[in-house]
Amino acid sequence: MKRLISEFVDLFYPRLCIICQRALMTNERHLCLHCLQQMPRTNYHTKADNPIEQLFWGKVEIESAYSYFFFLPEGNFRHFIHAIKYGGETDAARYMGARYAAELQAAGKFSDIDYIVPVPLHPKRLRQRGYNQSEKIACGISVILQKPVRTDILYRKYATETQTHKSVYERWKNMQGIFDTKNTDIPLYPHFLLVDDVITTGATLIACAQQLLQRYKTARISIVTLAVAP
Numbered sequence: 001m002k003r004l005i006s007e008f009v010d011l012f013y014p015r016l017c018i019i020c021q022r023a024l025m026t027n028e029r030h031l032c033l034h035c036l037q038q039m040p041r042t043n044y045h046t047k048a049d050n051p052i053e054q055l056f057w058g059k060v061e062i063e064s065a066y067s068y069f070f071f072l073p074e075g076n077f078r079h080f081i082h083a084i085k086y087g088g089e090t091d092a093a094r095y096m097g098a099r100y101a102a103e104l105q106a107a108g109k110f111s112d113i114d115y116i117v118p119v120p121l122h123p124k125r126l127r128q129r130g131y132n133q134s135e136k137i138a139c140g141i142s143v144i145l146q147k148p149v150r151t152d153i154l155y156r157k158y159a160t161e162t163q164t165h166k167s168v169y170e171r172w173k174n175m176q177g178i179f180d181t182k183n184t185d186i187p188l189y190p191h192f193l194l195v196d197d198v199i200t201t202g203a204t205l206i207a208c209a210q211q212l213l214q215r216y217k218t219a220r221i222s223i224v225t226l227a228v229a230p
């Protein structure tokens with residue numbers, strides 16, 4: 001009966017694939033099977049010293065870091081990131097976070113994570129947008145890993161302007177002192193999983209990791225993002 005109703009609803013209000021805009025089948029969620037299969041996956045969790053981890057070398061100590069797919073300027077998958085960032089597709093963000101976490105978990109990754117920490121938005125930006133897309137991704141990961149999302153540990157002190165047209169050095173300089181941490185009930189030797197939507201130079205995540213390590217000196221940090229921009 002439930003299936004019949006959802007097929008009926010789909011007929012009149014078709015749910016569309018975020019990427020190709022085709023009507024979804026009843027059993028598809030947010031993306032059609034075709035687009036899911038075409039996803040430009042990195043498969044970095046199968047490689048030692050993968051390029052995401054290398055972004056942090058010599059800057060901050062990271063246990064492991066993975067990104068689900070490539071954010072290619074000519075690829076359709078950038079529509080997905082745009083939709084979760086600006087288009088209010090929060091369920092899709094959770095769904096993708098959960099999918100990736102399930103794949104990573106099946107590969108034996110992140111078995112000892114204690115807390116999931118999304119990269120925070122500045123409160124002003126959060127009010128404008130209504131949600132933090134990284135927090136939604138983190139919520140999906142949390143369902144699979146069965147570990148709490150903590151938004152009370154790390155916060156953003158300053159809103160940053162768009163970094164798109166800045167050089168790597170300028171981005172890096174610009175991120176210094178942007179984030180800070182709060183003193184919480186975290187016990188010794190925590191393993192934090194930092195979550196962001198897209199990683200580009202790594203400057204944002206480096207700044208977050210440095211702040212966490214300054215406050216929680218015995219912490220270990222891992223990183224996961226949905227996409228990586230080359």
Ligand SMILES: [Zn+2]
Nearest residue numbers: 017020032035
């Ligand atoms: Zn599609």
